C-alpha cells in the first residue's frame with residue numbers, strides 16, 4: 394500500500410491505496426465522485442478527463458499514486474455557490490449533449506482549452522476536444538457550447 | 547484493479563532515480579508520463595514489479611539553447627515542446643511534430659524521453675530526431691554516454707538503452723528548413739506514415755538532406771537513397787518531387803495492419819516524403 398494525498402476540488406484527501414489503483418477508480422469508488430466517467434478504458438475516448446494541476450488528463454491512464462501531491466479538478470468542482478460554470482451553462486443553452494456520457498470529460502477538456510485560448514477559433518475548439526469522443530451529437534453543438542462559454546467570460 | 551500489482555517509488559532527482567534504479571537489481575521500471583506504459587500494463591502486456599516515477603524531477607524537463615545547440619530535457623511533455631517559443635523560432639519542425647502527437651490530454655502527460663525509449667514503430671519523435679541527427683544523452687549510476695539517433699533505434703520497441711540507464715536529454719543543431727508530414731491514424735493519431743525532412747542549403751544548392759521515416763517499418767529509419775539523390779540539386783519543388791519518388795523503394799518488410807495495408811503504406815511513403823520536403827523548402831524561402 395502507498396499513501397496518497399491529493400486535493401480534489403479544493404478538499405484534501407489522504408488515503409492508503411494499492412499503487413495499481415487508477416486515478417479514475419480512486420475518484421469514483423473511494424471519493425464517490427462519479428461525475429468522471431469511464432468510457433473506453435483504453436486511453437482513447439476522454440470520458441475520464443479531469444484536470445491534474447490545471448491540465449487536462451485522462452484519469453484512466455494515471456495511477457492514483459502518480460497524482461500524489463497534485464491538485465485535481467473534476468466536473469463536480471466547476472459549479473460555484475449553486476451557479477453553473479460558463480461551460481456547463483453553454484452545454485445547457487446550446488444543447489451540447491444528448492446522452493451526456495461524454496459531457497464531463499468534454500467540459501474538462503474545454504476548461505483547459507479556454508485557459509490556453511480564451512477566445513478560441515472554431516479550429517482551436519475542435520483541436521482542443523480532439524481527445525474526447527462523442528457518439529451522439531456530431532460535435533456541432535458541443536463546439537457551439539464551448540464558443541458560448543468563451544463569449545461569456 | 548486492472549494491472550498486476552507493483553511497488554511504487556517516486557524519484558526526487560536524477561541521482562535519486564539512478565540510485566533507485568540500480569538498487570532495484572533489474573526490477574525497477576521507469577515511468578514518466580505513463581502514456582505508453584500504463585496502457586500496456588492495463589493489458590498486462592507489461593507487468594513490472596516496481597515503478598520508479600521520474601515525472602517530478604525538475605531538472606529533467608525544459609528546453610534550453612546553448613552555443614547554437616538546442617537541448618530538450620527528456621522529461622519535457624509534448625505540450626511544452628509544441629508550444630515552446632525557442633523551438634518555434636529556431637527549429638519549428640520539432641514543435642510541429644510534438645503538436646501532431648495524440649490529443650491534448652496525451653500531450654499534457656507524455657514525454658520526449660518516454661517516446662524515444664518506448665520506440666513505438668508509429669511514434670512521431672523518432673523521425674524528427676533522425677532528420678536532425680540528434681544526440682541522445684544517457685546516464686546510469688556509473689557512466690554517461692551519448693548515442694546518435696541513427697544508432698539508437700534498432701528494431702520494434704528496441705533501442706540502445708540499458709535497463710539501468712535513463713535518457714536525460716536530446717541535443718541537436720537547429721535547422722529552420724525542416725518539416726514533418728504525417729498521415730494520421732484517425733483514432734489514436736499515431737503515424738501511419740510520418741516523414742521529417744531537413745535541408746542544408748547554401749549558395750542555391752542543397753548541400754545535404756536528412757530524412758527520417760516512421761510508421762512504415764519496424765523502427766524509424768533514414769531515407770538515405772532520397773538524401774543522396776538530393777545532394778547537389780537546386781532546392782526546387784521539382785527536384786524534391788523527383789527525389790521523393792525513390793522514397794521507400796529500397797525498404798523491405800513494410801508494415802501492414804488494420805489501419806493500412808502494406809501496399810497502401812508503400813504508396814504513401816513518397817507522397818509524404820514529398821510533402822515534408824516541400825514544407826522544408828517553404829521554410830527556406832521564408833528564411834532568405
Ligand SMILES: Cc1cc2nc3c(=O)[nH]c(=O)nc-3n(C[C@H](O)[C@H](O)[C@H](O)COP(=O)(O)OP(=O)(O)OC[C@H]3O[C@@H](n4cnc5c(N)ncnc54)[C@H](O)[C@@H]3O)c2cc1C
Nearest residue numbers: 578579580581582583648656657659660669670713735736
Ligand atoms: C491515446 C494515445 C495516443 C497517442 N498518440 C501518439 C501519436 O500520435 N504519436 C506518438 O508519437 N505517440 C503517441 N502516443 C504515445 C505517447 O506519445 C506517449 O506519451 C509516449 O510514447 C511515451 O511517453 P511517456 O512519458 O508517457 O512514457 P511512459 O509511458 O512513462 O514510458 C514509456 C517507456 O519509456 C521508458 N522511459 C520513460 N522515460 C524514460 C527516460 N527518461 N529514460 C529511459 N526510459 C524512459 C519507460 O520505462 C517505458 O518503458 C499516444 C498515446 C496514447 C495513450
Ligand code: FES
Nearest residue numbers: 432433434439453
Ligand atoms: S476511459 Fe479514459 S480515455 Fe476512455
Ligand code: FES
Nearest residue numbers: 491493527528529
Ligand atoms: S452526448 Fe452521448 S456521447 Fe456525447
